[in-house]
Amino acid sequence: MAKFKIIISDPTDGKSKVIEVEEARAAPFIGRKLGETIDGIVVDMPATKLQILGGSDKDGVPMRGDVHGGIRRQVVLSEGAGFKPKREGERRRKTVRGNTITDEIVQINLKIIEQPTKAAEVKTESAA
Numbered sequence: 001m002a003k004f005k006i007i008i009s010d011p012t013d014g015k016s017k018v019i020e021v022e023e024a025r026a027a028p029f030i031g032r033k034l035g036e037t038i039d040g041i042v043v044d045m046p047a048t049k050l051q052i053l054g055g056s057d058k059d060g061v062p063m064r065g066d067v068h069g070g071i072r073r074q075v076v077l078s079e080g081a082g083f084k085p086k087r088e089g090e091r092r093r094k095t096v097r098g099n100t101i102t103d104e105i106v107q108i109n110l111k112i113i114e115q116p117t118k119a120a121e122v123k124t125e126s127a128a
Contacts, residue, residue: 002026002103006043008050008110019043029108034065034099037113049114054081056097058106063097070100 003022010016021029021043028042032052040048055063057072062081067073074093077083082096101108 002030004029004105005107006110007107008043008045008112009053010112010115012112012115029101030103032101034063038110040112040115043110045112045115047116048112050110051113052101053109053111055101055105055108057104061095061097063099063101063105065099067096067098068100069098070102070104072097 001023003020004026006019006021008017008019025042028038032038034052034054036052038050038052040046040050043050054065061072064075064081067075072095074095076091077094077096078089078091079085083092083094085092097105
C-alpha cells in the first residue's frame with residue numbers, strides 16, 4: 001500500500017531527519033493537505049507539532065499548495081515549486097501535483113513548529 005519517506009526539518013539547528021513509514025503508520029498522512037499541522041506521535045516524536053511543507057511522487061513531480069486535489073496537472077508557472085525561470089518574466093507550462101497527499105506520493109517534507117523544552121524531556125526521562 002502506501003509507503004512514504006518522511007523528511008523532518010528542525011529549523012532551530014538546521015538538521016534534517018529521514019524516517020520511512022508504511023502501511024498502518026502511513027495512513028494518518030493520506031488525505032492531508034500542504035500547510036496542515038499534525039501531531040508528532042505518528043512519526044515517534046511525542047509532544048511535537050509538525051507542519052506539512054511539500055512532497056513529490058515517484059517520478060519527482062513536486063506538490064504545489066495552489067493546485068487543488070491529489071492528481072497531476074499541467075499548469076502555467078512563473079515561479080515557485082516545480083519551475084525556475086531562466087529569464088525575467090518567463091512563464092512555462094509544467095506538470096505538478098496537487099496539494100493533497102495520496103498513496104502515489106513517495107516523499108513528504110515536514111517542519112517542526114513546536115517541540116518540547118529540554119526541561120520537559122529531563123522530567124519524562126527521570127520518571128521512567
